[in-house]
Amino acid sequence: MKKKIAIIIVIYNGEAYLRDCFNSLDRINYPRDLLKIILVDNASVDHSLDLIKRYTKKNPERYEIILNKKNLGFAAGNNIGIKWALDRDFDYIYLLNQDTIVDPDFLIEATKALDSDNQVGAAQSLLMLWPEKDKVNSLGNNLHFLGFGYAGGHQSLVTSHQFGMNKEIAYTSGAASLWQISALKEIGLFDDKFYMYHEDLDLGWRLRLAGYKSVLAAGSVIYHKYSFSKSIKKYYWMERNRFICLLTNYKIATLILILPAFLIMEAGLFVFSFINGFWGEKIKCYFWIINPWHWPYLVKRRFQIIKIRKAKDHEVVRLFTGKIEFQEINNPILKYFVNPIFNLYWLLIKKIVKW
Numbered sequence: 001m002k003k004k005i006a007i008i009i010v011i012y013n014g015e016a017y018l019r020d021c022f023n024s025l026d027r028i029n030y031p032r033d034l035l036k037i038i039l040v041d042n043a044s045v046d047h048s049l050d051l052i053k054r055y056t057k058k059n060p061e062r063y064e065i066i067l068n069k070k071n072l073g074f075a076a077g078n079n080i081g082i083k084w085a086l087d088r089d090f091d092y093i094y095l096l097n098q099d100t101i102v103d104p105d106f107l108i109e110a111t112k113a114l115d116s117d118n119q120v121g122a123a124q125s126l127l128m129l130w131p132e133k134d135k136v137n138s139l140g141n142n143l144h145f146l147g148f149g150y151a152g153g154h155q156s157l158v159t160s161h162q163f164g165m166n167k168e169i170a171y172t173s174g175a176a177s178l179w180q181i182s183a184l185k186e187i188g189l190f191d192d193k194f195y196m197y198h199e200d201l202d203l204g205w206r207l208r209l210a211g212y213k214s215v216l217a218a219g220s221v222i223y224h225k226y227s228f229s230k231s232i233k234k235y236y237w238m239e240r241n242r243f244i245c246l247l248t249n250y251k252i253a254t255l256i257l258i259l260p261a262f263l264i265m266e267a268g269l270f271v272f273s274f275i276n277g278f279w280g281e282k283i284k285c286y287f288w289i290i291n292p293w294h295w296p297y298l299v300k301r302r303f304q305i306i307k308i309r310k311a312k313d314h315e316v317v318r319l320f321t322g323k324i325e326f327q328e329i330n331n332p333i334l335k336y337f338v339n340p341i342f343n344l345y346w347l348l349i350k351k352i353v354k355w
Helices: 015-025 048-056 073-086 106-115 181-187 199-209 232-249 252-275 279-290 292-308 313-319 332-352
Strands: 005-011 035-041 063-067 092-096 100-102 120-129 136-138 141-143 149-151 176-180 213-224
Touching: 005 015, 005 073, 005 106, 015 048, 015 100, 035 048, 035 073, 048 063, 063 073, 073 092, 073 181, 073 199, 092 106, 092 181, 106 120, 106 176, 106 213, 120 181, 120 199, 141 199, 176 181, 176 213, 181 199, 199 213, 199 232, 199 292, 199 313, 232 252, 232 279, 232 292, 252 279, 252 313, 252 332, 279 292, 313 332
Parallel strands: 005 035, 005 092, 035 063, 120 213
Antiparallel strands: 092 176, 100 213, 120 136, 120 176, 141 149
């Protein structure tokens, strides 16, 4: 039986991407009466709204347009779309980035993966790069035990991979993933406070805590106009949100075990941030965490996660890694010093974690 699906696209100054994205959405092979595309505009200041009006005018019944008065960020923007779908009894929601081009059968293949097992709560499409269509953007995201998330298989040739049927992954990319509405009702939506970065990591981690699996739907193909960019502001959100995930998603005993590695990594990252001019943002992250005004939020998050937890930490971290293998940030120190040491440390810690 076909499922009722809402595709959610958060748009922010997407003028350069929307033409290709809309044209590909017009070719989706999925029953029109079971599909709705929700466009959530985060107060774009370019010509995104003009494009939205032009393309949705052809099939107005297929689209729902939500206009935010300000940029609420990726997390809150998606939550608005998800809540719209929740109120209208959709079965699945598909999170899609504005800078993507979809294969006509991507939804059919993604639903096959989600329907394959009751334990599967989310399925990520095979994310390929654009215009380098033979190269991978993500085979499913990897989660480092210190809270770093990165795209698996990035920049590798797709021909070099053998895809198993619905391969289990640590968590799905927020750029292209199908979710069970029933699972989201259980674990909650994105954390609005995350604003941007690691919100998909956090949601995927919570999914695992609730006993669900995330898988790669290799037959579902999405092309991503991905660019790896760095900025001081983005560095702040990445680091602060990583701290929140660690402090609230791990059990206390696991936090104690990873503390030595965390302190060593933080010392190295502070030196890195100082050399690259990010030290102010790094300190800002520390002050956010130690600020007593933020403790009630962190405590509340921990208790909320305790309520949904069905899996033990040793089950949850089974797919976590001790290596950072992302081509865009690869360097000799990371490859020959940091990764071997932290990977060995993590292999030992995983044997100790029995709770």
